[in-house]
Amino acid sequence: MSAKVELIAVRKPGDIERKSFEIIDSEVPEPRKFDGLHWQIVRRMIHTTADFELIDLVRFHPSAVESGLNALRTGCTVVTDTEMARCGIPLRRMNPLGCEVRCLMNDPQVIAAAKAGNTTRAYAALEMASSSLKPAVHVIGNAPTALLRLVEMVNDGSMDVPALVVGMPVGFVNAAESKALLMEHAEIPYISIEGRKGGSALAACVVNALAEAVLAEKGLSSEL
Template identity: 60%
Template sequence: MTIIQDIKRGEDIEAASMAIIDSEVPLPRPYQGAQWQVVRRMIHTTADFEMLRLVRFHPQAVEAGVEALLRGCVLFTDTEMARAGIPDRRMDALGCSVRCLMRDAEVLALSSEQGCTRARAAMDFAVSDIRPDIYVIGNAPTALLRLLEHIEAGRAKPALIVGMPVGFVNAAESKDLLLRQSVVPFIAIEGRKGGSALAASVINALADLALAQNKGGE
């Protein structure tokens, strides 16, 4: 027999979902503390418990991300979907801004001129003009690969990379390169899985942690 829960408010649905996730991942969990808050949000976004074995954290990733958000940082996303998935209510409360250049006329022109993806061209503009503190990459391996090139050349050193490009061509490989570098803190997913919604969910989890820290300091 199918039993439909009578829950009407969005915040109550979210709380019930989180409680179900907690109950289905018994202690001891593979992630603890703030890392669990991030992974739990990712599972909530996807209903995919395989996140429990795929998510990878640089040791300073959560701390670096929260600190950047608390100082009102600039974030760059490789898709409009990821940008839309990070609500203004969270970013405005922290004094942060989120930029995506995929529709920018100069990016489109550079992409056409160089015969490269818009994501790669957008990354060049982001590194040179915006200089974000946090890069949120949920779709394009070319964006992550180009960012890693900039980091290796010393042209970029962000506070955090959320590296979750999805797909079959260079997605797993680009994330493997991200995991191998030690210059910049990262939160990533091994293998082919990823996506804009997942990348955005990481920022939302970090933002909730930052907002809670702000409230606790009042």
């Protein structure tokens, strides 16, 4: 005979999210590895994936959080490496801050450049974004080629150092390696993950956590 299923009585999106955070907080009691806004970011990552192992895998550059907050405070451009990540950063969070979220993966010029250069669209999109959009925040959750190119361009001086790189490509071919190169870079403010884990939804939720913090500063709400 199966055990009785006990449901939690919440229906509204905001209430569900708050209850989820309460459950995560209860399952990771203080003292925690992270605190303050760092914990809010990691907690949202756990909320997105239900993966508590992330606590041991997330890495923050010392200036990443404040640099990311400052970029969002000033109405920056955020560029993602997938449409999924772009859609995962909703306008209800970005519009009140005057921020723009773009993805160039389906841009005809990017497609043509990738074909001509025999490379990935993510690689070509990163180059185009750097030259035309000059984003303050790069969100890379899928394409190691984009993250590798970003580090290379910062190193050779063809790209200004971004305010923040959320570098979390997922997979088996150069995903862990590209993140390792990012995390070895002393000048690039990054939030990243050791190993193969990552993904568009995970990378997007980091920006959401930072945006929520700035909205709270301004006394604004992003609830539906």
